[in-house]
Amino acid sequence: MTAIETRGLSKIYGKKAAVSELDLAIQAGEFFALLGLNGAGKTTTIRMLTCLTRPTGGDALILGRSVIREPEAVRKCANISPQETAVAPNLTVRENLMLIAQIYGMSRAQAARRTDEITQQLSLDEIVKSRAKTLSGGWQRRLSLAMALITQPKVLYLDEPTLGLDILARRELWRAMEDLKGRVTVVLTTHYLEEAEALADRIGIMANGRLKAVGTAAEIKSAARSDNFEDAFLALAQGGGTV
Numbered sequence: 323m324t325a326i327e328t329r330g331l332s333k334i335y336g337k338k339a340a341v342s343e344l345d346l347a348i349q350a351g352e353f354f355a356l357l358g359l360n361g362a363g364k365t366t367t368i369r370m371l372t373c374l375t376r377p378t379g380g381d382a383l384i385l386g387r388s389v390i391r392e393p394e395a396v397r398k399c400a401n402i403s404p405q406e407t408a409v410a411p412n413l414t415v416r417e418n419l420m421l422i423a424q425i426y427g428m429s430r431a432q433a434a435r436r437t438d439e440i441t442q443q444l445s446l447d448e449i450v451k452s453r454a455k456t457l458s459g460g461w462q463r464r465l466s467l468a469m470a471l472i473t474q475p476k477v478l479y480l481d482e483p484t485l486g487l488d489i490l491a492r493r494e495l496w497r498a499m500e501d502l503k504g505r506v507t508v509v510l511t512t513h514y515l516e517e518a519e520a521l522a523d524r525i526g527i528m529a530n531g532r533l534k535a536v537g538t539a540a541e542i543k544s545a546a547r548s549d550n551f552e553d554a555f556l557a558l559a560q561g562g563g564t565v
């Protein structure tokens with residue numbers, strides 16, 4: 323089943339085409355990474371898919387619902403874990419999770435049950451009573467992921483989730499993300515190529531608002547005639563030929 327389908331999806335700001343004629347299909351349960359140099363159009367794409375920005379052309383269907391005609395339905399099935407999540411700094415991890423669950427309409431009992439589940443799933447037990455403001459960067463990101471997952475979205479967008487983390491915290495977050503594979507449709511944007519290579523089922527490379535390549539890391543390397551993913555990425559991300 324297709325979870326995300328874009329048809330000629332475009333966003334033009336003045337004379338600048340931030341995203342041009344994007345045609346992409348992502349399957350349910352797929353872990354998809356969107357890569358590109360600064361300004362390639364990744365964030366604009368995610369903003370359109372999450373109904374934060376209205377496309378100037380084309381459309382995107384999220385589980386069959388149009389981002390233009392049915393934004394409310396789209397918002398219900400998808401969630402985003404942005405770089406900076408609005409955690410309440412003076413609340414504990416548990417209180418933050420309970421708060422989000424209740425904002426999304428769960429009763430106190432339901433929220434408590436979901437909070438316990440997600441705490442276990444993301445191994446947050448040791449920090450559950452800590453105030454959010456006292457957490458390290460790695461734990462903050464893990465809390466952010468938990469807050470995005472608590473409502474059990476079918477589609478999850480992860481916008482540079484490991485930016486600025488040390489290698490240990492990054493690896494720990496990778497493990498948490500790996501756990502989502504097959505269960506949630508994930509679209510990840512990252513500048514860490516090894517992260518995309520390690521986690522993604524397929525990778526899309528954008529340059530100048532256009533999709534230059536889509537495939538597994540191996541397919542992208544082979545199409546770019548390179549043994550090295552970074553070289554293949556650079557060849558495509560700098561506006562080279564379409565694969």
Ligand SMILES: Nc1ncnc2c1ncn2[C@@H]1O[C@H](COP(=O)(O)OP(=O)(O)OP(=O)(O)O)[C@@H](O)[C@H]1O
Pocket residue numbers: 335338339340341358359360361362363364365366367
């Ligand atoms: N609100 C806006 N108004 C005008 N131009 C914009 C706006 N948002 C994005 N752009 C332009 O659209 C292009 C794509 O930007 P976008 O933020 O989508 O790229 P990105 O791939 O996410 O980059 P980065 O990796 O730096 O986050 C850039 O040239 C950017 O300057």
